[in-house]
Amino acid sequence: MPASLELEKHGGGGGGRVPPPRGGDGGGARGDDAPDFRERLNRYRLGMAIGLIGVIMVFVSLTSAFIVRQGTTTRDPNTGIETVDWLPITLPTSALVLNTLLLMASSVALEMARRSLKRQYAVAEAVGDSEAQAPAPWLAISVLLGAGFLAGQLFVWSELRRRGVYLPTNPSSSFFYLLTALHGVHLLGGMIALGYAQATAWFHRSIAQRLLVVDVTGIYWHFMALLWLYIFGLFQFVK
Amino acid sequence: MAEHIEHAAHAHAAPTGFIRKYVFSLDHKVIGIQYYFLALASVFIGMFLSLLMRIHLVWPGVSLPLIGEIKPETYLSLLTMHGTFMVFFVLTTAPQSGFGNYFLPIQIGAPDMAFPVLNMLSFWTTFLAFLVAIAAFFVEGGAPLHGWTGYPPLSAVPSAGPGEALGADLWVLSIAIFCVASLMGALNFITTVLDLRCKGMSMMRMPLTVWAWFITAILGLLAFGVLLSAGILLLLDRNLGTSFFIPGGTVVNGTLLNHKGGSPLLWQHLFWFFGHPEVYIAILPGMGVASQLLSTFSRKPIFGYKAMVYAIMAIGGLGFVVWGHHMFMSGMSPYSAFAFSLMTMAIGVPSAIKTFNWLGTIWRGRVHFDSPMLFAVGFVSLFVSGGLSGPFLAQPLLDIYLHDTFFVVAHFHLIMGVAAIFGIFAGTYYWFPKMFGRMMNEALAQAHFWLTLIGTYAIFMPMHYEGMAARPRRYSQLTEVGWLQQLTGVEKFVTYAAFITIAAQFIFVFNLFWSMFKGKKATDNPWNATTLEWTTATPPPHDNFAGVTPTVYHGPYEYSVPGAPNDFVMQTDPTPHGGHVPSEDKPLAAE
Numbered sequence: 001m002p003a004s005l006e007l008e009k010h011g012g013g014g015g016g017r018v019p020p021p022r023g024g025d026g027g028g029a030r031g032d033d034a035p036d037f038r039e040r041l042n043r044y045r046l047g048m049a050i051g052l053i054g055v056i057m058v059f060v061s062l063t064s065a066f067i068v069r070q071g072t073t074t075r076d077p078n079t080g081i082e083t084v085d086w087l088p089i090t091l092p093t094s095a096l097v098l099n100t101l102l103l104m105a106s107s108v109a110l111e112m113a114r115r116s117l118k119r120q121y122a123v124a125e126a127v128g129d130s131e132a133q134a135p136a137p138w139l140a141i142s143v144l145l146g147a148g149f150l151a152g153q154l155f156v157w158s159e160l161r162r163r164g165v166y167l168p169t170n171p172s173s174s175f176f177y178l179l180t181a182l183h184g185v186h187l188l189g190g191m192i193a194l195g196y197a198q199a200t201a202w203f204h205r206s207i208a209q210r211l212l213v214v215d216v217t218g219i220y221w222h223f224m225a226l227l228w229l230y231i232f233g234l235f236q237f238v239k
Numbered sequence: 240m241a242e243h244i245e246h247a248a249h250a251h252a253a254p255t256g257f258i259r260k261y262v263f264s265l266d267h268k269v270i271g272i273q274y275y276f277l278a279l280a281s282v283f284i285g286m287f288l289s290l291l292m293r294i295h296l297v298w299p300g301v302s303l304p305l306i307g308e309i310k311p312e313t314y315l316s317l318l319t320m321h322g323t324f325m326v327f328f329v330l331t332t333a334p335q336s337g338f339g340n341y342f343l344p345i346q347i348g349a350p351d352m353a354f355p356v357l358n359m360l361s362f363w364t365t366f367l368a369f370l371v372a373i374a375a376f377f378v379e380g381g382a383p384l385h386g387w388t389g390y391p392p393l394s395a396v397p398s399a400g401p402g403e404a405l406g407a408d409l410w411v412l413s414i415a416i417f418c419v420a421s422l423m424g425a426l427n428f429i430t431t432v433l434d435l436r437c438k439g440m441s442m443m444r445m446p447l448t449v450w451a452w453f454i455t456a457i458l459g460l461l462a463f464g465v466l467l468s469a470g471i472l473l474l475l476d477r478n479l480g481t482s483f484f485i486p487g488g489t490v491v492n493g494t495l496l497n498h499k500g501g502s503p504l505l506w507q508h509l510f511w512f513f514g515h516p517e518v519y520i521a522i523l524p525g526m527g528v529a530s531q532l533l534s535t536f537s538r539k540p541i542f543g544y545k546a547m548v549y550a551i552m553a554i555g556g557l558g559f560v561v562w563g564h565h566m567f568m569s570g571m572s573p574y575s576a577f578a579f580s581l582m583t584m585a586i587g588v589p590s591a592i593k594t595f596n597w598l599g600t601i602w603r604g605r606v607h608f609d610s611p612m613l614f615a616v617g618f619v620s621l622f623v624s625g626g627l628s629g630p631f632l633a634q635p636l637l638d639i640y641l642h643d644t645f646f647v648v649a650h651f652h653l654i655m656g657v658a659a660i661f662g663i664f665a666g667t668y669y670w671f672p673k674m675f676g677r678m679m680n681e682a683l684a685q686a687h688f689w690l691t692l693i694g695t696y697a698i699f700m701p702m703h704y705e706g707m708a709a710r711p712r713r714y715s716q717l718t719e720v721g722w723l724q725q726l727t728g729v730e731k732f733v734t735y736a737a738f739i740t741i742a743a744q745f746i747f748v749f750n751l752f753w754s755m756f757k758g759k760k761a762t763d764n765p766w767n768a769t770t771l772e773w774t775t776a777t778p779p780p781h782d783n784f785a786g787v788t789p790t791v792y793h794g795p796y797e798y799s800v801p802g803a804p805n806d807f808v809m810q811t812d813p814t815p816h817g818g819h820v821p822s823e824d825k826p827l828a829a830e
């Protein structure tokens with residue numbers, strides 16, 4: 001469930017009309033104007049929360065595969081001895097810690113971007129779009145930090161390859177490449193959404209539109225940061 | 240009627256160009272119809288493949304025009320693609336994405352889905368999955384051999400057979416794309432139900448169809464991600480040398496594979512964790528339609544509305560903890576087999592609740608046997624017939640004998656395959672007037688019903704006996720097997736029945752297209768039903784209610800309310816008894 005919307009009521013901000021009944025609004029899904037902004041924001045947040053459940057299921061099932069595969073034994077037909085072929089993977093931890101910090105910083109920057117946009121939105125509502133001053137470039141900073149994380153992950157991969165650890169080398173490395181790749185793909189999706197939010201600024205689309213994208217992508221982005229901590233933890237503690 | 244007109248100007252304008260209107264449409268109604276026709280194309284592909292299988296089973300040497308002789312491995316390709324098209328592109332597509340898309344928003348009084356663009360994307364992604372699956376027929380080696388369940392190592396080793404090369408890659412890819420599409424669809428359905436209900440439409444006033452679509456969407460949200468990850472792991476095993484599913488020491492065609500340590504059972508767990516909920520994804524919407532129709536055509540409220548809602552939830556919930564009943568033969572510990580067995584039997588309880596409530600609904604009703612009702616009753620019949628063999632299969636001791644025999648084929652065709660198809664037919668005959676503005680031909684519909692009902696029983700009932708006679712599943716040639724000779728007569732009977740049943744489907748298709756253009760014009764509410772889709776124009780305008788948001792005052796099944804002038808009270812009727820206000824009554828307030 002989405003958190004309740006923190007945008008405080010500001011004079012006439014709602015367009016000065018009676019709020020529509022829960023959801024029963026005609027064009028909410030498509031319109032781009034301020035009046036039903038809250039409603040749209042809540043709907044998008046709800047959709048994002050539900051979508052994340054789908055993403056969680058992907059990673060939950062991969063975790064269960066991870067654990068099952070870890071304990072899978074192979075029986076030698078000649079000797080009858082059961083062996084486990086899983087070898088714990090040795091990761092370039094310091095590089096990964098650095099990446100983690102980049103991603104966390106990116107998350108924080110995005111939260112800053114969201115807050116400053118929210119303020120800008122409030123000002124624009126009160127005194128008009130043109131008066132609201134441009135926010136600090138938090139959005140760009142966040143995307144850059146995210147890109148830094150991805151570059152760092154690529155570095156980790158090349159480091160592993162340099163040590164001769166490839167995707168099929170061992171099930172542990174298979175899982176490492178797979179989970180980091182899937183996580184990276186998800187992050188890329190988030191970056192495209194943020195890039196879109198940035199682009200709306202250049203095309204002079206309404207601040208509301210941008211706030212909407214940044215707010216909802218923010219939920220996703222923070223979740224991706226947590227997911228990364230989870231994946232990192234899996235390889236540190238369940239190897 | 241107390242409806243409030245509200246910022247109608249705000250509603251998005253109807254698109255005008257052909258492409259935006261019919262191809263890349265954002266309108267949930269157009270998208271629903273697109274899904275429906277995708278499923279219709281798929282069901283004919285699936286039926287055609289099954290006919291080829293049936294022909295091969297009784298005349299193995301015959302050479303067909305254009306197709307030639309069916310080789311044993313071709314039989315397996317037919318089998319795989321038959322199951323795949325039927326399960327994914329028919330049973331997951333028509334009842335949920337087709338009818339759900341079209342009628343869920345209308346039945347809750349919403350102008351569209353919560354995320355129209357996402358909705359369009361889901362359809363076109365599903366369509367892409369369909370094209371990729373079709374492509375598997377035409378590549379080198381043809382379609383895969385591994386069945387719709389895709390068990391490794393067969394499915395994981397490209398050198399394991401002709402269809403296991405590129406064809407199998409395309410198959411896995413198609414399934415993976417389908418998963419993504421279904422996840423997007425599920426997200427949209429859930430958000431729509433939670434967020435877009437009109438005023439007065441509390442959860443407990445939602446039609447049971449909406450409940451069924453809602454719970455189905457939740458199942459989809461939780462299940463498709465699991466199949467997606469399994470598919471990704473399988474693609475890696477097939478193409479990039481990993482060993483998730485391929486055990487060490489696997490020898491294929493005399494060559495020792497380079498893989499080691501993988502677990503074929505891991506696939507089975509992941510697959511069936513998806514697979515069992517999937518059978519409920521196929522059947523729950525049909526249950527919703529059956530509930531709706533039994534009540535409407537008996538002119539009685541549904542018996543035990545709340546019990547029905549909780550039973551859907553219980554079936555959905557239990558559906559996630561029974562997947563092991565597909566794996567009794569895998570050498571699992573007898574203790575877990577026992578647990579899975581017990582849990583599976585437990586599903587019988589909510590299923591029986593639903594069945595008895597359906598019977599209670601028609602009991603002493605003024606039943607009108609129009610074609611939608613016939614198919615709804617047929618649905619219940621098939622659900623019971625197929626359901627009765629479930630408790631046998633749920634016992635490990637019996638399943639060890641029956642597993643991989645035609646007993647299983649009989650069971651799942653009745654309860655999942657044909658029952659769900661009957662749900663689709665019932666929905667089609669019921670909603671066609673609303674969707675296309677005309678009535679379907681009733682005489683043709685009745686003929687279609689009887690031929691299909693008798694035909695499917697004739698096909699699938701004998702399969703139980705064949706299964707008990709140890710006739711194996713997924714075998715292409717039985718004529719050479721001594722102890723199966725005695726079944727030749729039954730096999731022929733089943734094939735003839737399949738011919739007739741499939742031929743009867745052309746009556747349906749003819750009726751569908753003929754009625755679209757030539758059918759009798761339909762009124763807005765031809766069945767005197769109460770739910771919101773019958774309050775709006777036929778076919779509904781672009782935003783469903785022409786800028787007027789409905790307000791709901793009643794539950795969905797107020798038929799034959801004592802004291803009411805009509806035997807149905809529309810959900811939007813503000814008076815307690817439908818247009819009739821006894822002096823002591825006050826008009827209702829929306830909840």
Ligand code: HEM
Pocket residue numbers: 286289290292293318319321322323325326330385386387388648652655656657660698711712713714737740741
């Ligand atoms: C015209 C009616 C149908 C006929 C004559 C028919 C016939 C068959 C036959 C002969 C098989 C192969 C059994 C074997 O050798 O193991 C089969 C398998 C199957 N059918 Fe049907 N079928 C029909 C409709 C359906 C429907 C509506 C569904 C939807 C669920 C369906 C789903 C399946 C599945 C999932 C399999 C198993 C495929 C596998 O083993 O991978 N069929 N069918």
Ligand SMILES: [Cu+2]
Pocket residue numbers: 514515518561562564565
């Ligand atoms: Cu099952």
